[in-house]
Amino acid sequence: MNKQRKGGDGRKRIKIEKIKDKSRLQVTFSKRRKGLFKKATELSVLTCAQVALIAFSPAGKPYVCGNTDLLLDRFVNGEASEIHQKDHDDPEQRRYMEVEQELEAEKKRGVFLDSLINSDLRGGNDNFWWNTYVDGLSLDELKQMKSDMEQLQKCVAQRSNDLKMTANTASSSSSSSYEDNPLALMKLPAGNDDIVDDDHLNKEMVNELVFDFDSQEYDFGTTTSTDQEITADMFSDDYYY
Amino acid sequence: MNKQRKGGDGRKRIKIEKIKDKSRLQVTFSKRRKGLFKKATELSVLTCAQVALIAFSPAGKPYVCGNTDLLLDRFVNGEASEIHQKDHDDPEQRRYMEVEQELEAEKKRGVFLDSLINSDLRGGNDNFWWNTYVDGLSLDELKQMKSDMEQLQKCVAQRSNDLKMTANTASSSSSSSYEDNPLALMKLPAGNDDIVDDDHLNKEMVNELVFDFDSQEYDFGTTTSTDQEITADMFSDDYYY
């Protein structure tokens, strides 16, 4: 009875191979994804590296981490993003703004602004809250987010400016700083450190606050049958170390 | 003299904040990036999750990990990839296929095939070598890779088929197991485990083999003046845990 007070017998070594047990797999994914995201955050903070990370859960639910828009574009288009920028705002793209989704968008918009108003903006020059890790988004939500962000952009910029104005009376607003960057989501004028608050609300927490909606399981496993050639178990193989 | 045989005094706790010392920063980035990639691999193997990871070093050198094409497409275009695929092979895009780069491409193609022939394909159903983590690629190389992959696709599929045919005469191809996924790069007919070799050449190693060309420091830190607004210290903020 003095052998163990609570909990299990501690960690055991496991082989790095596909976990068959559904339950264990789910748990492992959760734990390890969390760990992975944390490591990614740490790396980016420690070394100022820009990191983008996307993980699709076995259930097909996407989790993203980092400022993906910027990095993905850099990666995909390289320096040649202008080429694709020409028809960047293709009207066809807009058709995803369905009525049903508008409601969701509205909800997100609210939470976004709330988090902005309540916690962030306490801002060092580098405290870009919108670069906060985005976690727990379904594919639907990701798509939604894309347009959301565009729309939200103006609102937030406006809002944050207001807040800054209120907070420190003499703010030398360098309004010239948000220029046109098709990839950047937005950017605040990089205020002074006057409003710096305590750090009880770190990125992860803000993230939780902002993005943790009821994540409905969006099953896109049965995708379009256009090019059936590939994928399946994309990463799985017999890799031990 | 029995206190310590070699090495330092062991790990010490560090605060998660920007490392100022250039040297330490470099070392930390290397170590932690490696660890991060490993974790990402483990996650994807353990849970069959598809993972893509991009990290730009403080020097501005991109490192990617995972089957990025697949994931990026999913993320950026969502289900609507057909829309952009219309002008996917825009002739303008081809202009990056410079003569100088063709040589590089040729080199890569060779290494790719070599690694395929020599080490991989030893294969379980899930041993997709092209999903091997890609590491140490400069931006140039990444761009190059994109087109490389497309071209290489046919070659490899052909080649692997040949190899499989040779290796096992009667292959009861369970072709039903990988169904349709429009995003995947390619797919082999999934042979039997007859050719399974030892595991002396794991993913990391293959990766090293495949992608470790002389990585010339491609400095795109001074990016086009168009989007100098953003980026900078994209992730840095006061995040401790």
Place this chain on the structure above:
DNA sequence: ATCTATCAATAAGA
């Protein structure tokens, strides 16, 4: 979800 024993990652130093 929480806990704990263990395993794995890594900060310093050689």
Place this chain on the structure above:
DNA sequence: TCTTATTGATAGAT
């Protein structure tokens, strides 16, 4: 690079 002492991550049980 390589080693070691430590911190940090996590598998299994609760």
